[in-house]
Amino acid sequence: MFKGGFISNLPKIYGLYTGGFIVFILLMAILESAGVSAANIGIMFVAFTVLIYALIGYLSRTVQVDAYYVAGRQVPTVFNGMATAADWMSGASFVAMAGGIYFGGYTYMAFLVGWTGGYVLVSTLLAPYLRKFGCYTVPDFIGTRYGGNLPRFCATLVLVLASFTYVTAQINATGTIASRALQIPFELGVWVGLISILMCSMLGGMRAVTWTQVAQYIVLIIAYLIPVFWMGSKLGNPFPHFMLGDEVQRLADLEAQYGLTKNTGAAIKQAGVPGGLKYISNPHSAVPAGCYTILNNEKLELKAQLFSDDGKKVFNVVKLGKASDPKLLGKLAGEEILKKSLNNFSKKR
Amino acid sequence: MIVTLAIWFFFSIVIFMFGSSVNQGSFLGYPLAYYMSAQGSLAAFVILIFWFANKQEKIDDEHGYGGEKEDD
Numbered sequence: 331m332f333k334g335g336f337i338s339n340l341p342k343i344y345g346l347y348t349g350g351f352i353v354f355i356l357l358m359a360i361l362e363s364a365g366v367s368a369a370n371i372g373i374m375f376v377a378f379t380v381l382i383y384a385l386i387g388y389l390s391r392t393v394q395v396d397a398y399y400v401a402g403r404q405v406p407t408v409f410n411g412m413a414t415a416a417d418w419m420s421g422a423s424f425v426a427m428a429g430g431i432y433f434g435g436y437t438y439m440a441f442l443v444g445w446t447g448g449y450v451l452v453s454t455l456l457a458p459y460l461r462k463f464g465c466y467t468v469p470d471f472i473g474t475r476y477g478g479n480l481p482r483f484c485a486t487l488v489l490v491l492a493s494f495t496y497v498t499a500q501i502n503a504t505g506t507i508a509s510r511a512l513q514i515p516f517e518l519g520v521w522v523g524l525i526s527i528l529m530c531s532m533l534g535g536m537r538a539v540t541w542t543q544v545a546q547y548i549v550l551i552i553a554y555l556i557p558v559f560w561m562g563s564k565l566g567n568p569f570p571h572f573m574l575g576d577e578v579q580r581l582a583d584l585e586a587q588y589g590l591t592k593n594t595g596a597a598i599k600q601a602g603v604p605g606g607l608k609y610i611s612n613p614h615s616a617v618p619a620g621c622y623t624i625l626n627n628e629k630l631e632l633k634a635q636l637f638s639d640d641g642k643k644v645f646n647v648v649k650l651g652k653a654s655d656p657k658l659l660g661k662l663a664g665e666e667i668l669k670k671s672l673n674n675f676s677k678k679r
Numbered sequence: 680m681i682v683t684l685a686i687w688f689f690f691s692i693v694i695f696m697f698g699s700s701v702n703q704g705s706f707l708g709y710p711l712a713y714y715m716s717a718q719g720s721l722a723a724f725v726i727l728i729f730w731f732a733n734k735q736e737k738i739d740d741e742h743g744y745g746g747e748k749e750d751d
Binding site for chain 1: 683687690691720725731735
């Protein structure tokens with residue numbers, strides 16, 4: 331069945347794997363209707379995937395440097411893209427996105443832009459140079475480019491610090507998922523997740539990780555898209571991506587009605603974000619950002635706007651004072667705002 | 680490279696700096712800035728990466744850094 335090398339058989343192998351995965355899902359569905367509990371099905375799902383990943387990790391074990399770091403430079407482009415895409419759809423992307431939008435409102439969608447934009451920066455600013463220098467890692471490149479161990483050490487430090495932040499979120503997600511699916515305490519879930527990651531990556535390095543991620547990509551794509559299309563077609567339209575524009579407005583109205591709106595345009599404007607980069611470098615910490623404009627060297631105009639729950643502007647506070655004492659001015663303005671809003675509040679009652 | 684970075688800057692920062700005014704417009708019924716952060720900018724980034732990678736591949740080949748090509 332598999333003539334020729336591993337690489338030339340990739341589509342066949344992963345096709346088989348996809349088929350196997352679908353059969354597995356169907357089997358789970360049959361088991362569920364036969365009365366197996368959701369907890370057991372969860373355990374089977376996790377066990378199956380971890381087993382597959384560990385198997386891939388074991389099969390692609392290697393001791394060659396080239397294979398360990400760059401998967402032997404023989405991953406076909408499409409499969410490399412699949413692995414990278416699996417990277418994108420990580421725990422941080424789907425667990426943190428849901429939670430972030432829930433707690434922080436739509437402003438959290440900045441995560442999407444930053445996360446995806448980062449790939450542009452990596453491909454533009456780092457990838458071509460790594461390739462030219464024939465290096466394996468970023469510190470490797472920095473060390474080669476600038477010479478010596480100090481730059482290399484600094485690069486490693488930066489990398490470890492940055493990864494640490496990211497991996498914290500990632501491990502958190504892993505632990506949560508493991509504890510939910512396996513019904514074990516969170517701490518134990520973290521260990522289970524870590525051990526399965528170790529099994530996948532330690533023996534085979536990048537080679538194992540790449541092939542595991544291709545396998546993950548297939549699982550993720552199925553798991554992401556099928557519910558969306560399914561729910562979409564239940565609602566009468568299988569492509570919700572293009573058709574739900576009006577729903578955004580309706581949701582916004584509903585959120586406003588129930589007081590769930592977070593970081594409204596008005597609130598952001600008050601904080602001075604749009605078109606107001608000058609407020610970001612605000613030196614007067616006592617004055618709320620976005621509340622003042624410098625008229626000239628002498629005078630400072632303080633402006634504060636209050637918004638009621640429905641986003642209507644209630645009143646303006648305008649004060650003029652000397653720029654030399656912005657702290658006092660900020661304090662006065664703050665008191666004024668407080669007084670007025672208290673008045674406003676008691677009037678409402 | 681400068682072009683790539685400029686496009687990146689435009690889609691990641693400039694649009695959202697004027698988010699509330701961009702939101703006045705709409706695309707497929709979505710508020711425009713909302714659409715851009717959910718799908719638009721990401722699509723732009725993906726296209727950008729494809730374009731850049733192709734271009735870089737050509738440059739690398741020209742200067743002999745392209746790595747060996749498979750002949751199949």
